[in-house]
Amino acid sequence: MTKSDREIMEILEAYDLTRCAYSAGQLAGCDPKTVQRYVAVRDAGGDPFVRVGRPKLIDAFLPKVEELVDRSQGKIRADRVHERLVAMGFTGTERTTRRAVRAAKDAWRAGRRRTYRPWVPEPGLWLQFDWGDGPRIDGRRTSLFCAWLAWSRFRVVIPTWDQTLGTLVSCVDAALRRIGGAPTYLLGDNAKTVTVEHVAGVPVRHPVIVAAGRHYGCKVESCEPFDPETKGGVEATVKIAKQDLVPTSANLRGQYTSFTELVVAADEWCDHVNARPHRETGVAPVERLAVERELLHVLPADPHAAALGEERLVNDDQTVRFGSVRYSTPPGHVGSRVWCRVVGDELAIAAMTGTGVAEIARHRLSTPGHPRIADEHYPGHPGGNGPRPPRPRARTRQEAAFLALGAGAHDWLVEAAASGATRVRAKMARAVELAAIVGADRVDHALGLAAAAGRFAEHDLAAILDHLSCAGDPADVVVADEAHSAQPGTGPWTGFGA
Template sequence: MSKSDREIMEIFEAFDLTRCAWSAAQLAGCDAKTVARCAAIRDAGGDPFVRPRRPRSIDPFLAKVEELVDRSRGRIRADKVHERLAAMGYGGSERTGRRAVAEIKQAWRAGRRRVWRPWVPEPGMWLQFDWGEGPRVGGRRTLLFCAWLAWSRFRVVIPAWDQSLGTLVACIDATLRVIGGAPTYLLTDNAKTVTIEHVAGVPVRHPQMVQLGRYYGCTVQTCVPYDPESKGGVEATVKIAKADLVPTSANLRGEYASFAELERACVCWCERVNARPHRETKVPPADRLATEREHLHAVPAEPHGVGLGEERLVDEDQTIRFGSVRYSTPSGHIGQRVWCRVQGEELVIVARTGRGLAEIARHALSTPGNPRIAEEHYPDHPGGNGPRQPRPRPRTAEEAAFLGLGEGAHRWLIEAAATGATRVRAKMAHAVELAAHLGSDRVDHALGLAALAGRFADDDLAAICDHLAAESPPGDVVIADEAHSAQPGTSGWARLGEAAR
């Protein structure tokens, strides 16, 4: 029976006291041979607490197992090893073979294990960025551009509709303006917008990305696949951003009603995570960014146009002309330069905003003679190109007194003018006189009902005021036209004589 660690320590204590195996055995309560064996192992520098391994049936075949593991680079399965050993005369169980293969694989990997050196970034040197899958807005796919300033741990997340070259350039420009400078290196993954191909394992840079780096004074670098030193930080940013911004059952976030709502959510998320202390530095990234800005170089005043498309000027009607077709833009960009590019079947319009380059509009491509005008770009012009209702603007004291009665007076004047009513000014003066006696609210209410019913005769307003004074709410408003008559009709004669029966 093997001894426990406590029993072995008691044997050593007794042996050190008596210097005799027989006497120590009597004190420890064991056999003298056991004392001698434990003492011999300790004196030889061995580990007496490790139980010696008994000979196994697979020991003669261990050299072959090591060969198979080494040839397969640690990938061969234990059952395949057992089949080969059985063909060579091995008669042991498969369980013994599995244990032996597991031990040899562990030893093989221990000698070839990759060791990562901790990445210690310097201020102003590294800015990493990557893309993550964003939420769906209106059933349409979005992406999250995630950037991470390595030394300060400052994070920037910008939503986008796609990850094309033009969108990538716009996001990089916006990020550099948010952090207030440009670092030495821009580090990212080997996407087609950055690396067009690999030759003998060497990434070939996209020529336009090289131009972008020269313009901003940065060197564009790509990470090594499966390299945690160069990818861990930005991938953690993507993971955290998606966990908070993409609606899931875990965060219970609702769907986004518009792309603008998603942009506001990204801005709020960045403000929150950059204001709380980072787990590694114990300092908020916003505070460390103030120090890192001293090591960043200035960003050019004008954004780089690589991949943004063709430049256009926004006209006074908030439109740009691309391919002989007019496309509308949101308000606030008249007289400014914008960039237009074709993305699939859509035209993307990018402009300079307070946070850098940003997409301001996206239209389906059209043909000459068929302009693309979005109604939301003209909130002050409802109804499109249809007829517009006139807006009363008083020019005399009498007109101001009438229109001052309220909305009902405005509605009455518009409807009366549209129907060709006569003596409009006299009726307006009469309404002002009635308001002086009956009150502005009652007269304004009566004017609204008159406009709704189309009653613009001389005595109609007074009759409506009398009806309202009777404290009986008006029923269904009957419009005075050819389809309706004010005559009571003859339906009442049908009940004549019923009381006599």
């Protein structure tokens, strides 16, 4: 059994005290030969604490193992090495080969290990951004846009439904406005929304993202392909955000019932991580952000056009089509261009107004065949699928004189026409004559009562006027019904003579 470092020190100490291997063995509780072996190693200038390897069966094949590891640049598998050694006469087990291959790979990588120079960021220079897979909501995938301001370590996480170019620019705009300014550089990965292709190793950036960076006063840079260390800060942000926001058995977070719930959780997460001291700086990122804001560029008042969404033309019916669904817009935008952008479960519609670009409407997302029409966008048109009430419009002098009596005359005409009353024109003329005698206001009031009670007979208007002059305004309006009779029934006679 191999002795521990403490036991070896006790053996050497006992020998230095007694100068006798036998006596030192008795004091240290070991064999005298063990004492002689450790003393001999020490006296020869060796390290007694290093275990001396015994000869192994694979020692004769180690040069071949090192050759195979070097030729494969440390990528060859141990089982393949074992097959070749067996063909060469090796009789040991695969476990022995695996240990030898692991030691050879460690030695091969030791001289080729990549070294890193610590990066010391400057305030106001770098903002890194990247994407991460978010949780599923109702079976639909989501994404997490993560941004990391290098010097202050301030983090921003924005949930989205997709990773399209318009969504990317809108998230960059939202992140910059949450930070309160624009840095000098924006560093992203090599997605097609940022880097179109590589020519001789040089990244060719997407013209829209370049225009967006120019709009905010930033230069867009791309990281090295397959090299996450060049933007390790945002990579760590993606990793931590996914660990905390995506439901797993490790964090015991429940499933999200709506996209709004995910947005609220992401905002709370950002507030939490930005308020606690950072391990590297010892200061909360929100405190360092207050200092870095002084070196950031001022943001333009309006976002870049790509951040507003997809451009649409407002049709004559005040609607735009997005995703094969019609969405209504307020009056005054027919024939003009607007921008549609998906925000969570809603569609935001923005347009150019007198004060700049502003949001003019917001609808819940819908599916084809189910348009979203807001009644407040059509103030002159009643909504619903029911019949539209007629609007009386005078075409003769007699009709104009009757309608001029007031709202009661309008109601009486509409209700009388709907009930199938006869001699409507004659009754209208009679109402105008009565207005000349008793006054237009009293006749208009009586017409309103007649319309509410459904009384359109020949002399009903005169009777209502007489009742108003004698008894005053009735408390309740009795609706005329031919199926009802005022004649008392025969119920009281049922008990007569009993």
